[in-house]
Amino acid sequence: MPGGHSQTLRPFLWRAERLYPDTEIVSRTHEGRTRHTYAEYADRTAQLANALDEYGIERGDRVATFCWNHTRHFETYFGVPSTGAQLHTINPLLPDEHIQYIVDDAADEIVFVDASLAPKLAGAADGAAEFDDVDFVSMGSSEIDALDATPYEEFIADQPTDYDWPDLDSDQPAGLCYTSGTTGKPKGVEYTQSMLWSHTMASQTPQGIPMEDSDVVMPVVPMFHVNAWGMPFTATAAGAKHVYPGPSPDPADLAALIEEEGVTVSAGVPTVWLGLQEYITGGNDVDLSTLDTVIVGGAAAPRSMIEWYDDRGVEVLHAWGMTELSPIGTVSHLTSDLRDADYETQVDKRSKQGLVVPGLEFEVIDENDEEIPWDGEAFGELRIRGPWVTQEYFARPDASEEGFEDGWLKTGDVVTVDEDGYIQLVDRTKDVIKSGGEWISSVELENAIMAYDGVSEATVVGVPHERWQERPVAFVVAADGVDREALVEEIEAGLREDYPKWWVPDAVEFIDEVPKTATGKFSKKDLREQYADQSLVEGSVPKNDAPEQE
Numbered sequence: 001m002p003g004g005h006s007q008t009l010r011p012f013l014w015r016a017e018r019l020y021p022d023t024e025i026v027s028r029t030h031e032g033r034t035r036h037t038y039a040e041y042a043d044r045t046a047q048l049a050n051a052l053d054e055y056g057i058e059r060g061d062r063v064a065t066f067c068w069n070h071t072r073h074f075e076t077y078f079g080v081p082s083t084g085a086q087l088h089t090i091n092p093l094l095p096d097e098h099i100q101y102i103v104d105d106a107a108d109e110i111v112f113v114d115a116s117l118a119p120k121l122a123g124a125a126d127g128a129a130e131f132d133d134v135d136f137v138s139m140g141s142s143e144i145d146a147l148d149a150t151p152y153e154e155f156i157a158d159q160p161t162d163y164d165w166p167d168l169d170s171d172q173p174a175g176l177c178y179t180s181g182t183t184g185k186p187k188g189v190e191y192t193q194s195m196l197w198s199h200t201m202a203s204q205t206p207q208g209i210p211m212e213d214s215d216v217v218m219p220v221v222p223m224f225h226v227n228a229w230g231m232p233f234t235a236t237a238a239g240a241k242h243v244y245p246g247p248s249p250d251p252a253d254l255a256a257l258i259e260e261e262g263v264t265v266s267a268g269v270p271t272v273w274l275g276l277q278e279y280i281t282g283g284n285d286v287d288l289s290t291l292d293t294v295i296v297g298g299a300a301a302p303r304s305m306i307e308w309y310d311d312r313g314v315e316v317l318h319a320w321g322m323t324e325l326s327p328i329g330t331v332s333h334l335t336s337d338l339r340d341a342d343y344e345t346q347v348d349k350r351s352k353q354g355l356v357v358p359g360l361e362f363e364v365i366d367e368n369d370e371e372i373p374w375d376g377e378a379f380g381e382l383r384i385r386g387p388w389v390t391q392e393y394f395a396r397p398d399a400s401e402e403g404f405e406d407g408w409l410k411t412g413d414v415v416t417v418d419e420d421g422y423i424q425l426v427d428r429t430k431d432v433i434k435s436g437g438e439w440i441s442s443v444e445l446e447n448a449i450m451a452y453d454g455v456s457e458a459t460v461v462g463v464p465h466e467r468w469q470e471r472p473v474a475f476v477v478a479a480d481g482v483d484r485e486a487l488v489e490e491i492e493a494g495l496r497e498d499y500p501k502w503w504v505p506d507a508v509e510f511i512d513e514v515p516k517t518a519t520g521k522f523s524k525k526d527l528r529e530q531y532a533d534q535s536l537v538e539g540s541v542p543k544n545d546a547p548e549q550e
């Protein structure tokens with residue numbers, strides 16, 4: 001059903017503009033902060049839409065961005081899809097060949113690019129036929145010579161501040177994002193108007209990541225990946241104040257924004273919050289009193305982090321999602337009957353990935369193709385479906401064939417479900433460590449190791465082993481000044497006490513930094529490749545002797 005009866009993004013902005021014309025959208029830039037109201041934002045968004053029309057963008061055309069989180073990027077979030085065009089956010093951390101591939105795959109007409117990211121894009125575009133028909137707009141007031149880019153402010157300058165927004169169908173493509181594809185080519189996920197609409201509405205339920213008009217919302221999670229978890233849309237639906245942290249924010253930048261703008265809700269991957277934690281424990285006094293909630297997802301939120309923020313009055317809401325889910329699937333709220341439970345029990349639950357958001361259905365299928373019982377022990381692959389879950393990959397029948405079954409998205413995540421319905425991710429199908437016919441959760445070991453004082457980051461990978469197929473090896477980033485030998489002893493002794501003996505890693509290696517993927521996840525592939533030849537454990541007799549069943 002077209003028009004005002006469809007599920008589209010436009011009414012969220014319409015409401016915010018009418019009800020909250022003076023509420024602010026703040027953005028950190030290298031020159032200081034910019035401030036716009038929703039009224040000004042709506043005007044500028046209309047100018048952008050008019051400029052795109054004049055440029056020749058038509059319904060269904062793809063408009064790309066290559067940007068950090070800032071107000072102009074946010075202008076494209078409503079300005080592009082509400083004209084009927086499709087917003088393709090490109091992750092600037094991808095390798096050049098992936099950028100070339102996705103620009104070509106998406107047939108992008110025009111790319112909006114930050115000056116600070118222009119060298120990276122110019123490098124990817126240099127001599128690449130994929131960019132032959134692409135024009136560039138620089139996200140600022142100055143030109144970028146290398147890309148022959150028109151400044152954004154010039155692009156929209158003379159345009160009218162109102163726009164005759166078209167009636168769009170619910171299934172009109174509105175967004176496009178590529179998963180970073182740890183192996184093989186990146187896979188595109190297309191978001192329709194109604195997927196983004198229903199994701200926003202589900203986010204706004206008490207079981208999602210709800211916001212109010214009194215909230216000050218700072219998405220640290222990048223706008224170049226899965227729409228910053230939909231937060232710019234959810235915050236607009238609520239009429240909340242937005243705070244965008246700009247180019248490569250460090251903990252000091254985030255602390256200043258939290259204190260000075262009164263941030264109440266923020267979101268990011270665990271490394272962001274561990275960074276802030278270390279900044280504060282390192283002696284920097286940061287006033288977190290306005291901050292009610294941080295949404296942590298993309299990778300598991302360590303229990304120790306949840307407790308640390310609890311002690312400072314900040315609730316960590318652990319969430320799980322995927323590019324294919326626009327992205328939110330579960331959030332770890334406490335059910336009402338757990339609100340009186342002791343703190344330990346509550347943190348046990350909150351450390352899990354959480355309860356499925358209303359609107360979605362899931363099933364968990366084990367190796368025998370059977371649904372697992374909800375007992376917190378049995379595990380299998382999580383499959384999920386619902387209004388904001390994609391049903392195929394963009395123009396990739398091969399990947400779609402592999403990734404979906406009977407209408408379910410096969411997530412590639414291995415999970416348990418407990419009696420209360422809390423989902424816990426125990427591994428990714430590709431990261432599970434298989435040792436002597438037994439199965440070891442790399443994620444659980446990582447969380448356990450990261451709970452030790454003196455450990456900044458840790459990751460555990462399966463390294464090939466002659467006798468046991470694979471053995472776990474832990475890679476640890478130690479905090480400054482730590483006695484490493486004592487730390488290894490402490491970790492090994494602790495793990496031996498808490499886990500079956502064959503779970504204890506055969507080696508604990510210190511590294512300066514855990515390699516990260518383009519979406520900030522630990523890149524186990526890199527470590528596996530790096531260490532595969534070095535036979536860290538090969539030939540050695542595992543300390544744990546035979547990994548017999550326990």
Ligand code: ADP
Pocket residue numbers: 178179180181182296297298299300301318319320321322323324353411412413425428517519521
């Ligand atoms: P990519 O980084 O490959 O583009 P996504 O950004 O879509 O992929 O990441 C989705 C994956 O991230 C999930 O399938 C899951 O493995 C992992 N993930 C997301 N949230 C969490 C979480 N809270 N805990 C653990 N893993 C998570």
